[in-house]
Amino acid sequence: MKITNVEGIILRLPVRQAVADGTQDDLLIRIETDEGITGYGEVDTSPEVGKAVIDAEMSHSTCYGLREILRGKDPQDIEQIWETMYRKTNYYGRLGVVMHAISGVDMAVWDIMGKAAGRPVHKLLGASYCSDARAYASLLMPDSVQEVREAVRRYVGEGFTAVKLGYGPLGKDVRRDVALAAAAKEAAGREAEVMIDIGHGYSLKQAMQAAREFEDIGIFWMEEPLPPEDVEGYRRLCDSTSLRIAAGEQDSGRWAFRRLIWEAGLDVIQPDISRVGGLTEAKRIAYMAHEANRLCVPHAFRTGILVAACLHLIAAIPNSAFLEFSVTESALRRELVTTPFKVVNGRVAVPTQPGLGIEINPETVEKYSARR
Numbered sequence: 001m002k003i004t005n006v007e008g009i010i011l012r013l014p015v016r017q018a019v020a021d022g023t024q025d026d027l028l029i030r031i032e033t034d035e036g037i038t039g040y041g042e043v044d045t046s047p048e049v050g051k052a053v054i055d056a057e058m059s060h061s062t063c064y065g066l067r068e069i070l071r072g073k074d075p076q077d078i079e080q081i082w083e084t085m086y087r088k089t090n091y092y093g094r095l096g097v098v099m100h101a102i103s104g105v106d107m108a109v110w111d112i113m114g115k116a117a118g119r120p121v122h123k124l125l126g127a128s129y130c131s132d133a134r135a136y137a138s139l140l141m142p143d144s145v146q147e148v149r150e151a152v153r154r155y156v157g158e159g160f161t162a163v164k165l166g167y168g169p170l171g172k173d174v175r176r177d178v179a180l181a182a183a184a185k186e187a188a189g190r191e192a193e194v195m196i197d198i199g200h201g202y203s204l205k206q207a208m209q210a211a212r213e214f215e216d217i218g219i220f221w222m223e224e225p226l227p228p229e230d231v232e233g234y235r236r237l238c239d240s241t242s243l244r245i246a247a248g249e250q251d252s253g254r255w256a257f258r259r260l261i262w263e264a265g266l267d268v269i270q271p272d273i274s275r276v277g278g279l280t281e282a283k284r285i286a287y288m289a290h291e292a293n294r295l296c297v298p299h300a301f302r303t304g305i306l307v308a309a310c311l312h313l314i315a316a317i318p319n320s321a322f323l324e325f326s327v328t329e330s331a332l333r334r335e336l337v338t339t340p341f342k343v344v345n346g347r348v349a350v351p352t353q354p355g356l357g358i359e360i361n362p363e364t365v366e367k368y369s370a371r372r
Contacts, residue, residue: 106278171201
């Protein structure tokens with residue numbers, strides 16, 4: 001079997017807002033083979049920039065576009081393909097947007113491999129630690145205490161046993177953030193967990209202050225309180241509190257996560273499969289975290305494609321606790337896969353169909369394609 005084409009398709013909703021919502025656009029990756037098997041992935045990046053990495057023509061030996069690298073390759077050589085993509089984009093890549101694009105391609109190649117073998121991706125990744133995953137409802141933080149209470153009660157009432165609220169007004173005033181977090185935990189009750197995502201808005205002293213308050217409230221983890229580059233700040237913060245500190249969605253490649261695990265001492269590592277280097281790299285990171293006795297909870301705020309990839313990763317590793325489940329009403333999140341994932345009794349089933357176990361809705365692709 002050989003890869004015949006790699007395509008990056010930009011999808012975009014007609015109306016977007018300047019909020020941290022990764023479901024307003026998408027870079028869909030479609031890879032075709034000479035045996036008629038097609039694989040899909042997605043990339044969480046600036047879609048036009050990511051597409052350029054796919055489409056670029058070769059300049060020299062370490063400056064290729066991904067399509068040119070992949071044509072003619074056997075998708076079953078996935079480790080070799082990953083290494084070739086990394087080495088042949090070395091001149092302009094290594095991390096950042098190039099690794100984002102590699103992520104979507106890697107996801108699509110795993111989809112092809114599973115379909116060709118007639119097996120779900122987690123079986124090819126080597127494990128079935130779970131048949132379903134505990135989901136947390138992931139949403140933007142509302143502006144008022146009353147709105148927070150209403151939102152958390154709604155999702156707990158729908159069966160979620162955990163809720164994460166992030167961005168929005170957070171990261172500007174610690175006292176206000178504490179009040180919002182307290183309202184969320186009160187509404188969730190003793191049986192449901194609450195996570196707070198600051199969106200790297202704090203200084204170290206602010207993060208230490210918030211950590212003391214969040215620990216008293218009973219918050220499960222505080223996510224990304226500091227800028228992603230502040231490894232020393234994270235180390236000092238983690239040393240100062242028993243509250244779980246989570247981060248990693250902004251980072252690409254296992255090298256960054258080695259620092260987050262061994263130097264920063266984070267409690268929860270959050271690789272985003274559509275940014276970090278795909279399933280191939282995410283599994284390496286997950287087992288690096290496992291070696292350090294840390295949780296790996298993949299970040300996911302895109303469509304059902306990324307949800308599927310996360311479920312397969314979670315099934316294939318021994319150290320995950322949750323599936324992030326975006327509850328945004330975005331049409332791309334709801335409509336891109338033909339059968340959206342459902343939360344039943346607070347859990348989401350790991351796909352058992354071959355590949356990622358999803359089908360792409362061609363009408364949705366046509367409707368939101370930026371090339372129309």
